[in-house]
Every structure is written in C-alpha cells, then in structure tokens.
Amino acid sequence: MRAASQLGRRLAAAVHHSMRGTQAMHIQRSASAVALGAAALLVACGGGKPPAGGESAATSASPPPAPAAETPAGPQTPDAGGKVITVELITDETGNYFKPKKLEAHQGDVIRYTLTQGVHNVDFLPDSNPGKAGLPKASDLLQLPGQTFDVKVTFAPGQYYFQCDPHAALGMRGRLDVEKAEKE
Numbered sequence: 001m002r003a004a005s006q007l008g009r010r011l012a013a014a015v016h017h018s019m020r021g022t023q024a025m026h027i028q029r030s031a032s033a034v035a036l037g038a039a040a041l042l043v044a045c046g047g048g049k050p051p052a053g054g055e056s057a058a059t060s061a062s063p064p065p066a067p068a069a070e071t072p073a074g075p076q077t078p079d080a081g082g083k084v085i086t087v088e089l090i091t092d093e094t095g096n097y098f099k100p101k102k103l104e105a106h107q108g109d110v111i112r113y114t115l116t117q118g119v120h121n122v123d124f125l126p127d128s129n130p131g132k133a134g135l136p137k138a139s140d141l142l143q144l145p146g147q148t149f150d151v152k153v154t155f156a157p158g159q160y161y162f163q164c165d166p167h168a169a170l171g172m173r174g175r176l177d178v179e180k181a182e183k184e
C-alpha cells in the first residue's frame with residue numbers, strides 16, 4: 001500500500017514537472033475522460049452480453065440442437081390414406097441388414113426405420129441415387145433398440161437406394177420403390 005501510494009505520488013509529481021499549466025490539466029482531463037470512456041465500454045459490454053457463466057451455458061446447450069438439425073426427420077405423420085412402413089435395422093448371427101431390404105411405398109407414406117439390434121444409420125446416398133431430388137439427409141447412428149428414423153415419402157416416383165454407412169460394404173443396403181399416391 002505504502003509503496004504504491006509513494007509511487008503514485010512520484011508519478012503525479014513527474015507529470016506536473018514535465019507538463020505545465022493548462023497543457024497538463026488538459027492531459028489529465030483527457031486521461032480521465034478516456035478512463036471514463038473505458039469504464040462506460042466495460043459497462044456496455046457487461047450489459048450487452050450475457051455473463052460469462054450464461055455464455056458458457058449457452059455454448060454447452062447449443063450442441064444438442066445441431067444433431068437434430070442433421071436429422072430433420074423426427075416422428076412423421078403419413079398423409080391421409082398413407083401408412084407407416086416399418087423397416088428394421090438388425091445385427092444378428094447372419095450379419096447386418098435391413099428387414100425388409102426391398103420395399104414399396106406410395107407418396108405420402110412414412111418409412112419408419114427402427115433399430116432392432118446393433119448400431120446402424122440410414123443414408124440415401126446421393127451417389128447411389130443420381131439425378132434424384134429431395135433425398136432425406138442421412139440419419140444419425142441409431143444405437144438404442146427401438147430408436148427410429150422416419151422418412152416421409154415426398155420424393156418423385158422411382159427407385160431409390162439406401163444403405164447403412166458403417167455396414168454398406170458388408171451389404172447392408174436396401175431399395176425403395178416409390179409410387180404415386182393412391183387415389184381413394
């Protein structure tokens with residue numbers, strides 16, 4: 001404390017010695033104006049931004065929505081007259097596969113990929129579906145039995161191919177034939 005105040009006095013004396021009259025006063029005033037300005041900025045920043053704690057909470061809270069964005073298909077509802085078609089994703093002693101691996105759906109139906117066993121995803125790989133528009137984005141990995149990934153059949157009639165990325169090379173692929181919605 002004492003050393004600090006001595007230093008302060010020495011500095012003040014040095015300023016008075018090196019500056020004279022109004023010039024010194026002017027410097028001192030602008031110095032305090034700068035200090036006030038800085039304080040105002042600090043207050044502005046403190047008020048404008050959430051406190052550090054809140055910010056880190058926001059940061060740690062933001063990752064969960066990201067995977068949700070990559071998997072837009074939450075539970076979907078078929079159009080009137082449409083249906084839900086379940087396709088199981090399975091790992092067993094015979095291998096990794098979709099069941100059924102070949103299916104037919106009409107526009108407006110929902111395909112409910114459902115994990116039965118193992119860890120799988122569903123990917124309508126663009127390379128496997130050249131020229132096709134409106135393909136669903138690849139799902140996240142499904143890891144819990146009963147977990148689902150819904151694909152609403154909104155795309156044009158035709159043949160589509162899907163696969164499980166981790167097991168595609170092992171033959172975990174499927175084919176979807178889309179037909180126009182049936183008129184009732």
Ligand SMILES: [Cu+2]
Nearest residue numbers: 119120164167
């Ligand atoms: Cu798989």
